[in-house]
Amino acid sequence: MAIEHADVLRAAHLARLGLKDDAEAHGYVDDLTHILEMVDRLQAVDTEGVAPLSHPLDATQRLRPDEVTESNQRETFQACAPATTEGLYLVPRVVE
Structure with missing residues:
Protein backbone atom coordinates (compact mmCIF):
# COMPACT_ATOMS: atom_id res chain seq x y z
CA MET A 1 0.00 0.00 0.00
CA ALA A 2 1.46 3.31 -1.05
CA ILE A 3 1.14 6.39 1.09
CA GLU A 4 1.01 9.71 -0.69
CA HIS A 5 1.61 13.25 0.49
CA ALA A 6 -2.14 13.99 0.46
CA ASP A 7 -2.79 10.94 2.68
CA VAL A 8 -0.37 12.24 5.31
CA LEU A 9 -1.92 15.71 5.24
CA ARG A 10 -5.43 14.24 5.60
CA ALA A 11 -4.38 11.95 8.48
CA ALA A 12 -2.66 14.87 10.20
CA HIS A 13 -5.80 16.97 9.84
CA LEU A 14 -8.02 14.19 11.22
CA ALA A 15 -5.63 13.65 14.16
CA ARG A 16 -5.42 17.40 14.70
CA LEU A 17 -1.63 17.33 14.25
CA GLY A 18 0.08 20.51 13.16
CA LEU A 19 2.71 19.92 10.48
CA LYS A 20 5.18 22.78 10.12
CA ASP A 21 5.80 22.46 6.40
CA ASP A 22 5.68 20.12 3.40
CA ALA A 23 9.17 18.80 4.16
CA GLU A 24 7.94 17.43 7.50
CA ALA A 25 4.95 15.80 5.77
CA HIS A 26 7.28 14.28 3.18
CA GLY A 27 9.35 12.70 5.98
CA TYR A 28 6.17 11.11 7.35
CA VAL A 29 5.38 9.74 3.88
CA ASP A 30 8.69 7.85 3.91
CA ASP A 31 8.26 6.63 7.51
CA LEU A 32 4.70 5.42 7.00
CA THR A 33 5.66 3.72 3.73
CA HIS A 34 8.41 1.77 5.53
CA ILE A 35 6.01 0.79 8.31
CA LEU A 36 3.38 -0.47 5.87
CA GLU A 37 6.02 -2.40 3.92
CA MET A 38 7.07 -4.11 7.15
CA VAL A 39 3.44 -4.99 7.93
CA ASP A 40 3.07 -6.49 4.44
CA ARG A 41 6.19 -8.61 5.01
CA LEU A 42 4.81 -9.80 8.36
CA GLN A 43 1.48 -10.73 6.79
CA ALA A 44 3.29 -12.80 4.15
CA VAL A 45 4.80 -15.10 6.81
CA ASP A 46 3.19 -18.55 6.96
CA THR A 47 1.84 -19.01 10.49
CA GLU A 48 -0.15 -22.17 9.81
CA GLY A 49 0.17 -24.52 12.76
CA VAL A 50 1.83 -21.96 15.04
CA ALA A 51 0.08 -21.70 18.39
CA PRO A 52 -0.58 -18.18 19.67
CA LEU A 53 1.49 -17.07 22.66
CA SER A 54 0.35 -15.11 25.65
CA HIS A 55 3.91 -13.81 26.10
CA PRO A 56 6.92 -13.89 23.75
CA LEU A 57 9.21 -15.24 26.45
CA ASP A 58 8.85 -18.62 28.10
CA ALA A 59 8.51 -17.26 31.63
CA THR A 60 6.22 -17.88 34.53
CA GLN A 61 4.98 -15.35 37.03
CA ARG A 62 6.32 -15.79 40.52
CA LEU A 63 3.42 -15.82 42.93
CA ARG A 64 3.42 -15.15 46.63
CA PRO A 65 1.37 -17.25 49.02
CA ASP A 66 -2.19 -16.01 49.52
CA GLU A 67 -2.07 -15.35 53.24
CA VAL A 68 -3.80 -12.84 55.50
CA THR A 69 -1.20 -10.32 56.68
CA GLU A 70 -3.37 -7.78 58.51
CA SER A 71 -5.99 -8.11 61.20
CA ASN A 72 -9.66 -7.20 60.70
CA GLN A 73 -10.09 -3.49 61.50
CA ARG A 74 -13.66 -3.03 60.27
CA ALA A 83 -24.40 5.15 59.54
CA THR A 84 -23.53 1.47 59.31
CA THR A 85 -25.40 -1.79 59.67
CA GLU A 86 -24.09 -5.35 59.72
CA GLY A 87 -20.63 -4.15 58.64
CA LEU A 88 -21.92 -2.13 55.67
CA TYR A 89 -21.81 1.62 55.14
CA LEU A 90 -25.24 3.21 54.69
CA VAL A 91 -25.43 6.09 52.22
CA PRO A 92 -28.30 8.27 51.03
CA ARG A 93 -30.17 7.09 47.97
CA VAL A 94 -29.12 9.17 44.94
CA VAL A 95 -31.04 7.34 42.19
CA GLU A 96 -34.80 7.09 42.36
Missing part, protein backbone atom coordinates in the same frame (compact mmCIF):
# COMPACT_ATOMS: atom_id res chain seq x y z
CA GLU A 75 -14.96 -1.74 63.61
CA THR A 76 -12.16 0.85 63.81
CA PHE A 77 -12.77 2.10 60.28
CA GLN A 78 -16.53 2.24 60.65
CA ALA A 79 -16.45 4.02 64.02
CA CYS A 80 -16.37 7.44 62.34
CA ALA A 81 -19.00 6.61 59.69
CA PRO A 82 -22.38 8.36 60.08
Whole structure:
Protein backbone atom coordinates (compact mmCIF):
# COMPACT_ATOMS: atom_id res chain seq x y z
CA MET A 1 0.00 0.00 0.00
CA ALA A 2 1.46 3.31 -1.05
CA ILE A 3 1.14 6.39 1.09
CA GLU A 4 1.01 9.71 -0.69
CA HIS A 5 1.61 13.25 0.49
CA ALA A 6 -2.14 13.99 0.46
CA ASP A 7 -2.79 10.94 2.68
CA VAL A 8 -0.37 12.24 5.31
CA LEU A 9 -1.92 15.71 5.24
CA ARG A 10 -5.43 14.24 5.60
CA ALA A 11 -4.38 11.95 8.48
CA ALA A 12 -2.66 14.87 10.20
CA HIS A 13 -5.80 16.97 9.84
CA LEU A 14 -8.02 14.19 11.22
CA ALA A 15 -5.63 13.65 14.16
CA ARG A 16 -5.42 17.40 14.70
CA LEU A 17 -1.63 17.33 14.25
CA GLY A 18 0.08 20.51 13.16
CA LEU A 19 2.71 19.92 10.48
CA LYS A 20 5.18 22.78 10.12
CA ASP A 21 5.80 22.46 6.40
CA ASP A 22 5.68 20.12 3.40
CA ALA A 23 9.17 18.80 4.16
CA GLU A 24 7.94 17.43 7.50
CA ALA A 25 4.95 15.80 5.77
CA HIS A 26 7.28 14.28 3.18
CA GLY A 27 9.35 12.70 5.98
CA TYR A 28 6.17 11.11 7.35
CA VAL A 29 5.38 9.74 3.88
CA ASP A 30 8.69 7.85 3.91
CA ASP A 31 8.26 6.63 7.51
CA LEU A 32 4.70 5.42 7.00
CA THR A 33 5.66 3.72 3.73
CA HIS A 34 8.41 1.77 5.53
CA ILE A 35 6.01 0.79 8.31
CA LEU A 36 3.38 -0.47 5.87
CA GLU A 37 6.02 -2.40 3.92
CA MET A 38 7.07 -4.11 7.15
CA VAL A 39 3.44 -4.99 7.93
CA ASP A 40 3.07 -6.49 4.44
CA ARG A 41 6.19 -8.61 5.01
CA LEU A 42 4.81 -9.80 8.36
CA GLN A 43 1.48 -10.73 6.79
CA ALA A 44 3.29 -12.80 4.15
CA VAL A 45 4.80 -15.10 6.81
CA ASP A 46 3.19 -18.55 6.96
CA THR A 47 1.84 -19.01 10.49
CA GLU A 48 -0.15 -22.17 9.81
CA GLY A 49 0.17 -24.52 12.76
CA VAL A 50 1.83 -21.96 15.04
CA ALA A 51 0.08 -21.70 18.39
CA PRO A 52 -0.58 -18.18 19.67
CA LEU A 53 1.49 -17.07 22.66
CA SER A 54 0.35 -15.11 25.65
CA HIS A 55 3.91 -13.81 26.10
CA PRO A 56 6.92 -13.89 23.75
CA LEU A 57 9.21 -15.24 26.45
CA ASP A 58 8.85 -18.62 28.10
CA ALA A 59 8.51 -17.26 31.63
CA THR A 60 6.22 -17.88 34.53
CA GLN A 61 4.98 -15.35 37.03
CA ARG A 62 6.32 -15.79 40.52
CA LEU A 63 3.42 -15.82 42.93
CA ARG A 64 3.42 -15.15 46.63
CA PRO A 65 1.37 -17.25 49.02
CA ASP A 66 -2.19 -16.01 49.52
CA GLU A 67 -2.07 -15.35 53.24
CA VAL A 68 -3.80 -12.84 55.50
CA THR A 69 -1.20 -10.32 56.68
CA GLU A 70 -3.37 -7.78 58.51
CA SER A 71 -5.99 -8.11 61.20
CA ASN A 72 -9.66 -7.20 60.70
CA GLN A 73 -10.09 -3.49 61.50
CA ARG A 74 -13.66 -3.03 60.27
CA GLU A 75 -14.96 -1.74 63.61
CA THR A 76 -12.16 0.85 63.81
CA PHE A 77 -12.77 2.10 60.28
CA GLN A 78 -16.53 2.24 60.65
CA ALA A 79 -16.45 4.02 64.02
CA CYS A 80 -16.37 7.44 62.34
CA ALA A 81 -19.00 6.61 59.69
CA PRO A 82 -22.38 8.36 60.08
CA ALA A 83 -24.40 5.15 59.54
CA THR A 84 -23.53 1.47 59.31
CA THR A 85 -25.40 -1.79 59.67
CA GLU A 86 -24.09 -5.35 59.72
CA GLY A 87 -20.63 -4.15 58.64
CA LEU A 88 -21.92 -2.13 55.67
CA TYR A 89 -21.81 1.62 55.14
CA LEU A 90 -25.24 3.21 54.69
CA VAL A 91 -25.43 6.09 52.22
CA PRO A 92 -28.30 8.27 51.03
CA ARG A 93 -30.17 7.09 47.97
CA VAL A 94 -29.12 9.17 44.94
CA VAL A 95 -31.04 7.34 42.19
CA GLU A 96 -34.80 7.09 42.36
